Amino acid sequence: MGEFRPVPDVLTYLAGTWRVERSVRDLASGDVGEFSGRTLFSPLDGGGLLHHESGTFVWQGVPRPAERTLRFLPGSSPAEADVRFADGRFFHALDLTSGHHIADHPCAADLYRGEFTVLDADHWRTVWRVGGPAKDLVLTTDYARAN
Template sequence: MGEFWPVPDALAHLAGRWRVERSVRDLASGDEGRFEGVTVFGPLAGGGLLHEESGTFTWRGVARPAERTLRFLPGEAPGTADVRFADGRPFHGLDLASGRYVADHPCAADLYRGEFTVLDRDHWRTVWRVGGPAKHLVLTTEYTRVN
């Protein structure tokens, strides 16, 4: 098996339920947090997938419920996705044809750079590096398919 696992159709690959484990490191303060939960990629009316993540986020010793919703719409090229926030604002593109993809998302003065890596049929990872005047973070998320 190579370092990356090519995925010809991102939406078809992501559909279903995934266990999520995320580490969050604040490089400025040294604080570390953790999110544990599930992400469900379910059918979205009109095509695409609704990404619904829920679980527990622990930061500075305090555990709180956390959730987020994204929309993964069919991209311009076959097999790609156009990822949007729940309110429809653009987030980033996604093309997993090579098994790896890098996306940028400017947010105010900060820049989010995400690296998506598909390890095999049932495992993938994202590493978001956030840099700028407001944030200096690294968020690493491991996804494992739940059968």
């Protein structure tokens, strides 16, 4: 992987609207899906950001509307965030001090391992590898700041 861009304040960096392109590869079946949409990081009362993603997911040629909501709460330093699901359950920690972070999230019998890479002031990427008895997936998401 190339150079990483350190982020001294993760919530300031993420705030605003991002264009999102995601590929989903099922390594077991060979199927590939695509998501295209936007993510808005808007201020939460009490601090942090509400992450709302919406767009279209195409799987096996069938387009469907898709959305998700997460909460990015302040961490122990400005470069860190505590990422939670919409219902408040813990998802993972995020530390972009170096511009690169690996996070694990066990989900039932599956393990989600996320790699976060800040490419520059307006681009970042996540790669989630999901493995377990029922899943063998790679989800690669590219974010570009929307003007």
